Amino acid sequence: MSSKIKILIIDDSRSVQKMMEFVFSQSSDIEVVGAAHDAYEAVEILREVKPNVILLDVRMPRMDGLTFLKKLMNQHPIPTIVFSSLITKNPEIGVRALEYGAVAVMDKPVIDFQNLKSTMLQEKELIDMVRTFGNENLPKRSELLVDRPKKLVPIAVGANEKIDTVICIGASAGGTQAMKEVLLQLPVNFPPILVVQHMPVEFTGQYAQYLNDTCAIHVKEAENNEMVTAGTVYIAPGDQHLTMVKAGNGYRIKLLGGPKVSGHIPSVDVLFDSAANQLGEKAIGLIMTGMGKDGAEGLLKMKINGAYTLAQNEASCVVFGMPKEAIALGAADRVCSLKDIPLVLHDLAKKKHRK
Known part of the structure; x- marks a missing residue:
């Protein structure tokens, strides 16, 4: 055979x-x-x-x-x-x-x-x-379709309020559709989300526009030096690393060129390392479907520095490589199915905002 x-x-x-x-x-x-x-x-x-x-x-x-x-x-x-x-x-x-x-x-x-x-x-x-x-x-497409819960109650974030939570997400193969399923369920004023999705540079702007047209929450391709604001999802450009730096009471996007890290540009590890250093316990990290191990070590660093960390489970992944590597390192506080991730993120963000 x-x-x-x-x-x-x-x-x-x-x-x-x-x-x-x-x-x-x-x-x-x-x-x-x-x-x-x-x-x-x-x-x-x-x-x-x-x-x-x-x-x-x-x-x-x-x-x-x-x-x-x-x-x-x-x-x-x-x-x-x-x-x-x-x-x-x-x-x-x-x-x-x-x-x-x-x-x-x-x-x-x-x-x-x-x-x-x-x-x-x-x-x-x-x-x-x-x-x-x-x-x-x-998995069959029916297994990837999310049974969407009742409408999530918006987190009360004022326009000028200090950003207390930033969510960082990394994904690769299978992540485009999985990301859509997560973002579709988040309210418009959700805490800011920074995303590294492995894809060619020609696609990232178009992908961000597609998500913005589909989801209630605002989605855009990240731009260098822009302030991170609530109610916005920032997609890393396909040829630059996505990081952030402190700026007054908030954070500013910093895009970096340079070589690939963990085999990729943008790299999930670079985003997660930045979150660990700049945000500490104010961060939530999520690693989703994808091949390879980009993001595993960065997620562990986030956890060590006080962030709450999540990994997508095997059954709902198109490719379990990246979450599997993170779980093996002990980097994930919790392992979730795709259909549970939006509510888990919402509950975590709400608890952090109340503190």
Whole structure:
């Protein structure tokens, strides 16, 4: 019995199919079990074999990739990497792909078919993703849908009142939809929230706008030197670390360039380290679904410095990597399902505000 990770390629270009088959053939633990020209051919292959991972193009005949992705995730969820040349040109496509359940989105490379070479700088990243996602069983979409509680009673935060609590959240694969489910339930005047969500820089502004259009609470892409205010969620830009510094009675956003930390820019560890140093017990830390271990050590530092810390549970994660690492370090005071996180955050913030 083979233990190889099985991958299905769905792309209307036979040349791209061949190039991807060549890329994956270099890895002895990955096997391409099918290459489909469109969604209908893919369905026929799926009747015969269940791949561990799907590599999916967007622009295809008969049915576009996003429509297929939405149907797939609602019925038979399989980790799917959306792989398209349209993503950089139209970031909204990437955001929609993540909303529909893609575990990752990537630009399609420029390929020299004559010499069988690719300009795909993310080739190693793609193979690493396939290995990680190939060992994950996605929860059904129904399991990710939150049974929303009764409307949360707003926390009474005055416009000029000192900020006593700041919530810091880190997430990666699967986090775009999970974050939406959390933010949808928070009242408009909730304490400020700083978010690091691993995604390309082209997407973060569009993602923030999408959340702002969807949620009651105000959501924006973080800007350097702006004051942190209640009722606002700040999304880290995709090419800068998100930190904060004390400024009078409040805090100011400080965006930092520089190298990747824990394999990422923005890094969850950088945000959590900043919260530990600047906020101490005034912080609440939450680490959510994602691959890797970014944020685990930072969450532990937050806990040591007096913050209350949370981790999303395995059953409700698309990828349990980041929360698992944090829990293993003893960094989480509490482990919660996705459906419980909003109420837990609300209760914690309310208790801190009363002190």
